[in-house]
Amino acid sequence: xxxxxQSPKYLFxxxxxxxxxxxxxxxxxxxxxxxxxxxxxxLRLIYxxxxxNDFQKGDIAEGYSVSREKKxxxxxxxxxxxxxxxxxxxxxSSRTRTGAESPLHFGNGTRLTVT
Amino acid sequence: xxxxxxxxxALSIQEGENATMNCSYKTSINNLQWYRQNSGRGLVHLIxxxxxxxxxHSGRLRVTLDTSxxxxxxxxxxxxxxxxxxxxxxxxxxxxxxxxxxxxxxxxVHP
Numbered sequence: 001x002x003x004x005x006q007s008p009k010y011l012f013x014x015x016x017x018x019x020x021x022x023x024x025x026x027x028x029x030x031x032x033x034x035x036x037x038x039x040x041x042x043l044r045l046i047y048x049x050x051x052x053n054d055f056q057k058g059d060i061a062e063g064y065s066v067s068r069e070k071k072x073x074x075x076x077x078x079x080x081x082x083x084x085x086x087x088x089x090x091x092x093s094s095r096t097r098t099g100a101e102s103p104l105h106f107g108n109g110t111r112l113t114v115t
Numbered sequence: 116x117x118x119x120x121x122x123x124x125a126l127s128i129q130e131g132e133n134a135t136m137n138c139s140y141k142t143s144i145n146n147l148q149w150y151r152q153n154s155g156r157g158l159v160h161l162i163x164x165x166x167x168x169x170x171x172h173s174g175r176l177r178v179t180l181d182t183s184x185x186x187x188x189x190x191x192x193x194x195x196x197x198x199x200x201x202x203x204x205x206x207x208x209x210x211x212x213x214x215x216x217x218x219x220x221x222x223x224v225h226p
Contacts, residue, residue, distance in 0.1 A: 004157075033213070042203060042216040043158075058213060090157055103148060104205075104214065106157030 002027045006091050006107035013085075013114050021076045021110045023091035032074035033092040033104065036060060043090060049074055078112065085114045121204055121220040129225050134191040136220040138204030139184075145207055147180060147187050148214065152201045161189075161202075194224045 004025045013019045025032065031050050035043040045058030049068040063082025068074055074093075078085045088111050092104040122137045138147070146165045150158040162178045164171045164187065171178045177190040191198055201221050205214040 006157075035216075040218065042218040045213050045215075048213055092158075101146070103160035103163055104150075104158070106159070108157045109155070111155075 004091055004093055004105055004107035006089075006110050008110060009108070011110055011112045013112070015114055016080045017114075018077055018079050019085075019112065019114075021078070021089055021091075021112070023074045023076065023107060024072055025074075025091075025093045025105075026072060027093055027095070027105060028071070029093035029095050029105070030071070031094045031096065032068065033094075034058075034064070034066065034074070034076045035090045035092065037088040037090060037109075046076065046089075078114075085112060087112060121202070121217045123220060124218070125221045125223070127223045127225065128194060130194060130196055132194055132224075134194050134198070134222055134224070136189045136202050136222070138187045138189070138217060140187075140204075140206050141185065143182070143185075148205045149176075149178060149187075149189050150203045150205060150216075152203065152219070154200070158203065191222075194222075196224050196226045198222060199224045 007022045033048040034046040037043050044060050046064050047055055047058055047066040049055035052068055052071050055066050055068050063079055065077045088109050090109045091107045094102045094104050096102045120139050148163045149161040151161055152158045162173050164178050164180045175192045180187045201219040203216050203219045205216045
């Protein structure tokens with residue numbers, strides 16, 4: 001079955017450590033996205049990529065970094081510069097480069113806890 | 116600031132009843148999308164309605180869009196316990212290639 005795989009499901013880190021969240025898709029989608037979700041809130045866009053080797057900052061990119069070396073993969077690194085990294089992280093992809101013209105397909109998320 | 120805001124924040128109904136959720140947004144849009152999220156899971160796309168459409172149906176779901184009022188509603192008819200989830204509306208943001216999500220409506224359907 002085609003879909004988006006995020007791993008791990010739960011991740012625990014000590015403050016001051018960088019951590020990388022994995023996102024892989026086999027839908028052959030051009031565009032990929034990272035969102036952050038805090039309790040009782042909507043999703044906020046961290047980074048998005050419309051094509052391999054290209055990505056743009058979203059609304060809350062500070063303290064995060066991404067790469068898009070392959071069409072299938074869009075890993076997110078949460079750096080020690082991110083002041084409040086504990087959250088639920090969701091990766092998504094869309095068939096077209098304009099996300100607003102086609103639905104997003106989401107992975108099942110990674111819950112990151114930093115202590 | 117968020118583009119879409121859902122109302123109510125939480126809704127509790129009995130199985131068989133209808134559930135209506137509303138979404139208001141601030142700027143003009145090309146389309147609006149509704150998503151569903153079960154607890155601890157990713158979002159699932161439900162319906163996309165374009166700005167030149169007024170109503171769209173998918174099974175027990177009915178979505179309306181009123182661009183003059185900058186609002187949309189999602190109606191779930193004959194609700195089931197399995198419909199228990201959070202529902203989000205999402206709009207594009209000023210022509211950028213990204214969706215802006217509201218805070219969602221938490222729907223609880225009791226057997």
